Amino acid sequence: MPQTKDELPDALYRAAQVRELDARLIAAGTPGFELMQRAARATWRALVRQWPAANALTVLAGHGNNAGDGYLVALLAQRAGWSVQVLAVGDPQRLQGDAASAHAEALAEGVAVQRWQVQSQLRGVVLDALLGTGLSGEVREPYAAAIAAINASGLPVAAVDIPSGLCADTGRELGVAVRAELTVTFIGLKIGLLTGDAADHVGELVFNDLHATAETFRDIPVSARRLNAANLPTLAARAPTSHKGRFGHVLLIGGDHGFGGAILLSTQMALRSGAGMVSLATRPEHVPAALTRVPEAMALGASSANQLMGLLEKVSVLVVGPGLGQASWGRALLSAAANAALPQVWDADALNLLAREFVQLPKDCVITPHPGEAARLLQIGTAEVQADRPAAALALSKQYSAVVVLKGSGSLIAHPDGRLALCHQGHPAMATAGLGDVLAGLIGALLAQGMDAFDAACLAVWLHANAGLQQGKFGRGLAASDLIPAIRQLLEEQAPCLK
Structure with a gap:
């Protein structure tokens, strides 16, 4: 459209x-x-x-x-x-x-x-x-x-x-x-x-x-609010004396064997959208690629959840799920994250594991299901989710006491208190792998910079969709990493770093 x-x-x-x-x-x-x-x-x-x-x-x-x-x-x-x-x-x-x-x-x-x-x-x-x-x-x-x-x-x-x-x-x-x-x-x-x-x-x-x-x-x-450039939540400008400690420390967890690229996309996006510090916990085999691709991130090769414990005490926001897998390694790392009293973003396999075993999510959590994942979480069919997307998003937010981003055409952001926002921008060229990983990293970075969960999700979804619209004009072949510089530019236009 x-x-x-x-x-x-x-x-x-x-x-x-x-x-x-x-x-x-x-x-x-x-x-x-x-x-x-x-x-x-x-x-x-x-x-x-x-x-x-x-x-x-x-x-x-x-x-x-x-x-x-x-x-x-x-x-x-x-x-x-x-x-x-x-x-x-x-x-x-x-x-x-x-x-x-x-x-x-x-x-x-x-x-x-x-x-x-x-x-x-x-x-x-x-x-x-x-x-x-x-x-x-x-x-x-x-x-x-x-x-x-x-x-x-x-x-x-x-x-x-x-x-x-x-x-x-x-x-x-x-x-x-x-x-x-x-x-x-x-x-x-x-x-x-x-x-x-x-x-x-x-x-x-x-x-x-x-x-x-x-x-x-x-x-x-009002049943819902349409997101546009004039009504978006804003990220505060930075004081001239700002330093990295003021803008949060995001830890991204994921990247099982065969899925290392997903967590690197999330990590790149978290860096490029303003998080003060970024750490990455992934399979040890993926650390060399991480250091090459994202040298600014602190990379931890984690073979077990025990290796996360010290790091969890130092960070302010978690992003869990991109490339996590559903095997024992991913389940152990997700369990450690679930027990951390930190704002979190759960995406991809974190949601598939959540659908298999309900856990109480931490406060200020954002979950980002696509329709198939939403269906598994609600234990209904995907067609039922798509038959009434607003109802599905609101049901999920109440069930998990979390902000929900129901992805897809006309993405919806639902709050447990009943608030509902809608982003209708986007482009068909965005139908490609990895875009959800970028979105998860973006939400995590906005949380780290002090936005509340609903505002961070609304701003992130709008930036992500409009970057996709902008890059989609070049036609087929859009890669998820193409969105990262476009999102950075849009974020600066929407919320300048300096007043």
Whole structure:
């Protein structure tokens, strides 16, 4: 999905909350039909901006308010001289209230409305006005066939409010969903537009609040916050008299036989993101490579957990898991870490071992599962995690009393107190090994510099995603180590070392 414009609001809501906001606007004196007209005008403006040379429009309309928006957009297009057709997938006789009024107004001005059939020909820009945010179950016929026809058309596609078939609360594709190049959404930004399967369906996202005011949103709790450059937690600038002892000592633990590179990536990132001191505990065989690759780190060849004990007394933050493995060596080192009363980041095999044997995590711990690891921790299937990513992230944070970073498209950061943040940036080129190791080292370094667990996770995820977006523009072949200098630069831009 292209990077979403930063005119988007930070507050994210569930579909029921947005319906409540809509009802409040009407109760405050704005007629529902006026809101529908505002939505149609916003959609029409975005559509013309996106495809300025277009002159034909096909609207596929259902039988709810989403359809009403579509009929009014068709009317605006016809007034502008476009060739317009509306294909009614839902029976127009079932339209009620404002949607029925929109249908009647379109007919009165001669908009061509026909019943949709499988053989119907689509032309020009296709506007999806089929199903709105109320959809929760799988898409049924004839809507599934209509969505399939839209996706197979090869034509430019815009969606009103949300691509039909995408769950507004979770971002899950409900069997089948429209793949739009443009989505225009209203009043409150739905969380499902920015996580889960959304990136494959939403395209460019445009938001219009339909003139909602601050009073409209009063006492409506925010479901999540969208991370952007303007609202990120900040890392404090450094005093001129600063020294390494003020910025923490990170110990990174991992790198079993065959996995030495993972812990070195984490170590490099911890150094490059500002930790005062960095130590590394890994297999003795990997120490020469560590000294060559990261000479600034203090490398310990640890054959047993006993060799960690003295070092654990000297450090301030642990990062455990990259390349740790699940054999006896990794289990012993993880057990030693779990008993240390230090802020920690658990990643990769530390999470796989945690799924096998529950332990109480230390205070100020961050865990960073991908969906498969999250599924093992929750003892459910990966598909269940992906079906409701926000719920899975919050469940994990409560289960382990830890800050959770649920990685994937639309990464989520959950706090045990119910706070939820979302980062929707990133790039498909980031689908490569080692990026999680970089993220773990980055979170550890931010913890070492005094950030609390939730803030450190939010800032790290945003830096990591935007570095990936920046480097992903060069295309395939992104290596995890490519992110390290890009993250360092972004961190300095976001939080300069000197005031």
